[in-house]
Amino acid sequence: MAPIIRTESLRKVYHVGEEKVVALSNIDLSIEKGEFCCIIGSSGSGKSTLLNMLAGLEKPTKGLVVIAGKKVSKMDENQLALFRQQNLGFIFQSYNLLPQLTAAENVAMPLMFHGMPRPKRLKKARRELEAMGLENRENHKPTEMSGGQQQRVGIARAFVSKPQVIFADEPTGNLDSHTTLQVLQTMMDRSSKYGITFVMVTHERELAGCGDRIITLQDGAIIENLLLDEETKKANRAELFSGLDPMPGSADQGEE
Amino acid sequence: MRISDLFRFSTDNLRRRMGRTILTIIGVVVGVCAIVVMVSLGVAVNQATDEMVQNWGDLRTINVSSYGAQPGTPDLDDKMVQNFKQMEHVLAATPMYSADGLSGIVTTGNGNQYANNYPSLIGMNPEAIPVMDYELLAGSYLPETPPAHAADTIEVLAGATAVFEFVDTRKGENHPNRQKYVEFPSYEEAGPNAAPSNLPQYDENNQLLNPDDFFFDILNSTLTYRMNYGTDANGQPQYKDYTLIVTGVVYTHDFSMDMGFVMSVESMKKLEKDYQRLSHTPAENQTGATVIPGSSDGTVQVAGYDTVYVKVDAVENMPEVEKAIMDTGYQISSMSQAREDLQGQVAQSQMMLGGLAAVSLFVAALNIANTMTMAIYERTREIGVMKVLGCRLSNIRTLFLIESGAIGLLGGILGVILSFGISVALNYLPAILAALGITANIDLAALFGLSGMMGISDMKLSVIQPWLVLLALCFATGVGLVSGIAPANRAVRISSLEAIRHE
Numbered sequence: 001m002a003p004i005i006r007t008e009s010l011r012k013v014y015h016v017g018e019e020k021v022v023a024l025s026n027i028d029l030s031i032e033k034g035e036f037c038c039i040i041g042s043s044g045s046g047k048s049t050l051l052n053m054l055a056g057l058e059k060p061t062k063g064l065v066v067i068a069g070k071k072v073s074k075m076d077e078n079q080l081a082l083f084r085q086q087n088l089g090f091i092f093q094s095y096n097l098l099p100q101l102t103a104a105e106n107v108a109m110p111l112m113f114h115g116m117p118r119p120k121r122l123k124k125a126r127r128e129l130e131a132m133g134l135e136n137r138e139n140h141k142p143t144e145m146s147g148g149q150q151q152r153v154g155i156a157r158a159f160v161s162k163p164q165v166i167f168a169d170e171p172t173g174n175l176d177s178h179t180t181l182q183v184l185q186t187m188m189d190r191s192s193k194y195g196i197t198f199v200m201v202t203h204e205r206e207l208a209g210c211g212d213r214i215i216t217l218q219d220g221a222i223i224e225n226l227l228l229d230e231e232t233k234k235a236n237r238a239e240l241f242s243g244l245d246p247m248p249g250s251a252d253q254g255e256e
Numbered sequence: 257m258r259i260s261d262l263f264r265f266s267t268d269n270l271r272r273r274m275g276r277t278i279l280t281i282i283g284v285v286v287g288v289c290a291i292v293v294m295v296s297l298g299v300a301v302n303q304a305t306d307e308m309v310q311n312w313g314d315l316r317t318i319n320v321s322s323y324g325a326q327p328g329t330p331d332l333d334d335k336m337v338q339n340f341k342q343m344e345h346v347l348a349a350t351p352m353y354s355a356d357g358l359s360g361i362v363t364t365g366n367g368n369q370y371a372n373n374y375p376s377l378i379g380m381n382p383e384a385i386p387v388m389d390y391e392l393l394a395g396s397y398l399p400e401t402p403p404a405h406a407a408d409t410i411e412v413l414a415g416a417t418a419v420f421e422f423v424d425t426r427k428g429e430n431h432p433n434r435q436k437y438v439e440f441p442s443y444e445e446a447g448p449n450a451a452p453s454n455l456p457q458y459d460e461n462n463q464l465l466n467p468d469d470f471f472f473d474i475l476n477s478t479l480t481y482r483m484n485y486g487t488d489a490n491g492q493p494q495y496k497d498y499t500l501i502v503t504g505v506v507y508t509h510d511f512s513m514d515m516g517f518v519m520s521v522e523s524m525k526k527l528e529k530d531y532q533r534l535s536h537t538p539a540e541n542q543t544g545a546t547v548i549p550g551s552s553d554g555t556v557q558v559a560g561y562d563t564v565y566v567k568v569d570a571v572e573n574m575p576e577v578e579k580a581i582m583d584t585g586y587q588i589s590s591m592s593q594a595r596e597d598l599q600g601q602v603a604q605s606q607m608m609l610g611g612l613a614a615v616s617l618f619v620a621a622l623n624i625a626n627t628m629t630m631a632i633y634e635r636t637r638e639i640g641v642m643k644v645l646g647c648r649l650s651n652i653r654t655l656f657l658i659e660s661g662a663i664g665l666l667g668g669i670l671g672v673i674l675s676f677g678i679s680v681a682l683n684y685l686p687a688i689l690a691a692l693g694i695t696a697n698i699d700l701a702a703l704f705g706l707s708g709m710m711g712i713s714d715m716k717l718s719v720i721q722p723w724l725v726l727l728a729l730c731f732a733t734g735v736g737l738v739s740g741i742a743p744a745n746r747a748v749r750i751s752s753l754e755a756i757r758h759e
């Protein structure tokens with residue numbers, strides 16, 4: 001089966017004044033459908049740059065990004081908007097919820113852009129929030145919620161349209177370690193349940209260990225592309241989530 | 257996005273910035289109000305001018321003059337009157353002929369008890385008279401061909417108030433009942449165009465219904481025109497008498513015509529000939545043009561009639577006929593021309609005042625643009641997130657245009673409401689001032705450069721018509737939309753990456 005995400009000799013050069021900064025050089029990678037893929041590396045190694053280019057938020061200096069058979073790196077803004085509506089979800093480090101909207105409205109936003117009628121999309125959003133254990137927070141504004149709750153709203157927003165791929169740049173970066181584990185578990189459960197390909201940037205190696213694939217960057221190049229075997233994954237997950245109660249509502253809800 | 261979602265999203269955002277939105281709207285309200293009130297003043301003046309011009313007289317009559325003609329213009333004679341008559345859209349053409357030098361009095365009653373010492377006699381083409389909007393109160397119009405009768409008998413139409421021009425010669429100069437007068441209904445009740453309340457009234461048998469208002473029944477009396485053509489050797493005035501047969505009474509709506517008598521041009525010419533023969537005045541058989549002494553623009557007076565009236569079928573055809581006659585070389589005047597001049601003047605002033613008002617709306621537009629730009633700066637991050645989540649560029653543009661358009665529309669609605677308030681206040685201002693004991697005469701006409709205008713005392717200062725409301729709302733919304741274009745395009749250009757990156 002063709003990989004869902006594929007890059008060909010991807011290169012990104014920033015010009016800062018006279019100076020050239022090579023943020024990424026010659027990235028070739030493939031990510032299979034349904035994989036939970038973690039990109040790790042030290043600060044400044046090019047993780048965000050790679051993620052942004054995969055997601056079409058930034059144009060490569062050279063090379064190609066193909067998602068689900070579409071050359072994302074060649075699309076114009078309007079084509080990208082439509083493509084994102086239908087195929088991509090995003091989770092941000094700083095949540096990026098719209099302050100004037102309630103939790104449910106925030107979650108329903110991608111569906112609104114897609115043109116779904118309001119009652120229908122709010123219903124979907126509420127179900128998604130329930131799955132995140134936020135059934136009591138549907139009508140709360142972001143400012144009325146904790147960081148962990150806000151990020152779970154953000155996750156619900158990424159999952160609500162059941163996209164093919166979800167991109168997340170340090171989604172747990174602003175959360176304490178306990179909440180981090182809760183959120184990570186939720187993201188893994190939800191994506192595996194719906195067969196969604198998940199690409200997450202993190203600088204914490206332990207977190208990456210529970211994914212299917214770890215891509216390690218250094219100075220803009222892939223120094224390791226590791227596909228973990230089932231044994232290792234299980235061991236890593238058991239270790240990581242050992243002290244964690246199962247999150248309320250993270251169990252299957254029998255949707256769709 | 258759905259249209260309903262676009263609107264909800266935009267209005268939510270407006271509500272979020274309530275304070276700033278209100279301030280921006282106030283700017284629009286002031287601008288719209290200024291324009292609407294300015295225009296409403298102009299509309300009021302225009303209505304007043306129309307009313308005034310209607311008082312002046314008929315809008316479909318062109319007054320052709322022998323004075324002020326271009327050199328080389330043909331004589332204003334019967335042939336030319338025929339030419340006018342044959343023009344398209346012309347219903348009738350007639351000289352308004354009164355013979356030079358003719359003097360005499362009109363008398364009636366036993367021993368010539370009642371006399372009009374300064375009668376006004378006009379000669380017209382009989383067939384043109386019914387077309388001139390002269391309303392026949394009794395009897396009939398002049399016969400087109402005079403019936404056979406004694407030589408010194410003349411058919412005339414009496415003007416509706418001609419009877420009031422007669423005095424009772426048996427009463428002294430200062431006797432209160434020496435003359436009966438025309439009466440008008442009160443201005444408040446009847447307005448400016450009211451007919452006199454004591455015009456002669458006749459039944460279908462030409463019987464006078466209100467005989468007490470007059471010394472005599474002008475329709476059924478025998479009148480005598482006593483032409484005075486000189487003095488004899490003893491210094492006694494010499495007379496020749498004519499019998500005037502009043503065929504009808506006409507109400508011409510023109511007070512100078514109403515107080516006189518109309519006869520055929522032929523009759524007038526006969527009077528003139530008799531006068532010239534009896535008084536040994538040589539006939540002026542002059543043709544061609546004479547240069548008017550002192551005329552600096554090179555215009556001349558042509559021979560023939562002094563004045564010819566041309567009646568046109570519809571007001572909208574006036575310019576065409578007027579142009580045709582002016583092209584022949586004559587100077588003309590008409591009420592509709594005067595009205596156009598007035599309206600042109602008003603329109604000009606209106607443009608100027610409107611321009612002043614437009615400045616305030618322009619400021620409001622800058623205000624809107626500023627508010628929107630600020631909103632976009634504040635929401636850079638949101639806009640970036642929306643783009644990343646798949647919001648189309650056209651949707652983002654629409655969102656901001658709706659916001660700025662809504663500011664314009666709201667400002668327009670409130671501005672129109674406020675304008676109505678101001679308009680009512682303006683219209684009641686004289687009454688309010690009067691109630692406070694202040695007598696102020698608000699001369700709106702002067703504001704529009706029309707000096708000494710009309711005695712229209714109940715003239716409204718401000719008139720807001722539906723079209724003005726509609727125009728103001730469209731204009732305000734348009735201003736909002738236009739001011740929003742640049743900010744909306746800026747929003748569209750925001751890089752989603754930059755937006756979500758800045759933490």
Ligand SMILES: Nc1ncnc2c1ncn2[C@@H]1O[C@H](COP(=O)(O)OP(=O)(O)O)[C@@H](O)[C@H]1O
Pocket residue numbers: 014015016021022023041042043044045046047048049050
């Ligand atoms: N917009 C930019 N302009 C200039 N240099 C940039 C820009 N974005 C990233 N870089 C540079 O590219 C390199 C990779 O950055 P980034 O992908 O953000 O690293 P990471 O996410 O791994 O911390 C860094 O050296 C950074 O300074």
Ligand SMILES: [Mg+2]
Pocket residue numbers: 047048049
């Ligand atoms: Mg980064």
